[in-house]
Amino acid sequence: MLVNRILTFFLLLSLGKCDNIVQIDCNTLRLGQYMCPDPNYDLVDPKTQQIRGCGKDNRAKVQCIAIEEINCTESNNSTFFKEMPCKWTNGYHLDTALLLSIFLGMFGLDRFYLGYPAIGLAKLCTLGFMFLGQLIDIILISTQVVGPADGSAYITPYYGPTVEVIRFDNSTFRLKQDDW
Structure with a gap:
């Protein structure tokens, strides 16, 4: 329902038949409908070299901006907060x-x-x-x-050398491929 409404809005906008601004829940936006700024010196904590507010759940809230035609229902403008992955350090x-x-x-x-x-x-x-x-x-x-x-x-430095360790256990398995 919501996706159809957004697609209809963008179709009418491209035809030039819609000049109003859509209000939706910005947490449902897809990639490309919003932009989260690249962390700069204000967002990165100099002690931990991670996004400020990174918790033990490895998530931090970052302020993002929706595209011009979308207003968020939670803030009545185009800015909203989205949880981003980070690495909790101690x-x-x-x-x-x-x-x-x-x-x-x-x-x-x-x-x-x-x-x-x-x-x-x-x-x-x-x-x-x-x-x-x-x-x-x-x-x-x-x-x-x-x-x-x-x-x-x-x-480690924010843009420094980090390693993502991928673990293999009973909850992960390889699917049989056709060319095996």
Whole structure:
């Protein structure tokens, strides 16, 4: 119903037969009917390098603008707030964890820093599992497979190197393809 109304409006607008402005719920707009500005220095928190207001649910509200012909029912103008994905951080820096792993990983300081005291103590007592554990931790931390124990993300520059870890478990599976 709503989609038909919007399509009808744009059809009439393109024919030049409609000059009024449509009021709709802007949370139902599709991509291309609104624009969220690219985060600039005002929207990015300098401490966490994420969008301001990023919570543990990895979502933050950002002010977006609908196209000129659409007014939002919630604000009576073309601006509205939309939830955008972000990465919640809790103060752990990737570069600090990596440097600790490279230079002091044999003593387990990288694992103590990230909140894994049991593994850190085991590395301390065994000299980094005879340096093999230190080498493995350098690889795991640099590829961001091992992160902080509280489940937060590392602090990296907003446009810096980040990794999306894709996990495979019983809830995900591959569909059989025709060419297999």
